[in-house]
Amino acid sequence: MTTEPAQQPTVSVTVIGLGNLGRVLAAAFLEQGYRTTVWNRSPAKADDLVARGANRAATAAEAVAAGELVIVCVLDYDTVRQVLTPAADALRGRTLINLTSGTPEPARELAAWVTGQGAEYLDGAVYAVPQTIGTPDAFVLYSGSSAVFETYREQLNLLGAPTFVGTDPGQASLYDIALLSGMYGMFAGFFQSVAIADSAQVKATDITGLLVPWLNAAAAALPGFAAEIDSGDYTTATSNLEINAVGLTNMLTATKAQGVGVDLLTPLQTLFERQIAQGHGAESLSRAIESLRSSR
CATH class of the missing domain: 1.10.1040.10 (N-(1-d-carboxylethyl)-l-norvaline Dehydrogenase; domain 2)
Incomplete structure (x- = not known):
């Protein structure tokens, strides 16, 4: 008995930013057979992904042009703008999903700039360590274009359970601040607890x-x-x-x-x-x- 070969995904994906998280995001698409282009300001960070089948772009503009779906995961929103500004002309007709950690107002400003270049925009906040991307332990909050969220839900599922939290592009960042506040409050209680125990040699x-x-x-x-x-x-x-x-x-x-x-x-x-x-x-x-x- 023969089986039909798995159908090659038709969506082309670009991942810009190959830090610990970006590399895992790109690998998740490669493993599912997506044509994946990668770019990083330090080109050597792409070596392992290229060896596994990714295409290495020479510039950010080339990377953007290669992908229908462009995912950005860099240090901060200022870096996103620095990277994308020279690639502005290539953004037209593309969909940008920004998974860079930030705050609500810069997310709104970036969304306005991206849509001004003729692209669609979705902002995201990732709740996972790199090792859990694509597993049930990971989830990602998204805000911005609901149409983008629905169109690319299959691709978003590869990264972690996706949840849409609103059309305001800053909403995912606001949720992020709220959730992280709860986490840091827990850490504060933990440190207090350990300090008290330590005072009695526990x-x-x-x-x-x-x-x-x-x-x-x-x-x-x-x-x-x-x-x-x-x-x-x-x-x-x-x-x-x-x-x-x-x-x-x-x-x-x-x-x-x-x-x-x-x-x-x-x-x-x-x-x-x-x-x-x-x-x-x-x-x-x-x-x-x-x-x-x-x-x-």
């Missing part, structure tokens, strides 16, 4: 073995907090702000007694106290967000 690995399951259990409260925040109803019969403020004050006092700094958690205590001073002590812990919200 190993970081020992306290972390207990901390990880505790944090996983505590994370189960977040969807409930989110529902309270969205509804604006902070009524609670359990863990209110007053109780938590007392508990946190006791923690900070004990931490100081151990000779450990409290810089990481003092701002949280300030948020609690601000809401209590406004008469909200009996309401849910989640109400602390009201001290952070911008006026609407």
Whole structure:
């Protein structure tokens, strides 16, 4: 019995920027049989990909011209502009997906510039380490052209589970800032925990073995907090702000007694106290967000 050969993908792909992530992005397309062109300011970074079948472009303009779908993954948005400005004429009729980390306003400015050159634009934020690209552990948020997202969903699936978060090109970056803020907040709590343990000669690995399951259990409260925040109803019969403020004050006092700094958690205590001073002590812990919200 014979089998039909796999159909060669018809979309040509270009990857500009061959750092740790860019190289893996290009490899993901090569492995699926896509005609893939690569370019990097340091040409040697393309050597391995070329050996595996990629086409090496001599210039960024040549790289853009070679791909129907152009993916950019470089250091920052300024670098994107530096790389693409000499290739502006080649952008017309192309689709640019920018997976460079950045912030909302530069994303909007870049989208306006790219569409001004006659190209389509989609901005993305990648949640993966390079080794997990193309696996169920990776996901990517996109914003900008919904038509581009739908047209190239098959190709986007190769990189990680794609989610479209809005037509504002800056929206993916805004989501990125929000998600990374949660991550860094977790890291701050981890560092505080380890410092307290260390003050009593408890190993970081020992306290972390207990901390990880505790944090996983505590994370189960977040969807409930989110529902309270969205509804604006902070009524609670359990863990209110007053109780938590007392508990946190006791923690900070004990931490100081151990000779450990409290810089990481003092701002949280300030948020609690601000809401209590406004008469909200009996309401849910989640109400602390009201001290952070911008006026609407």
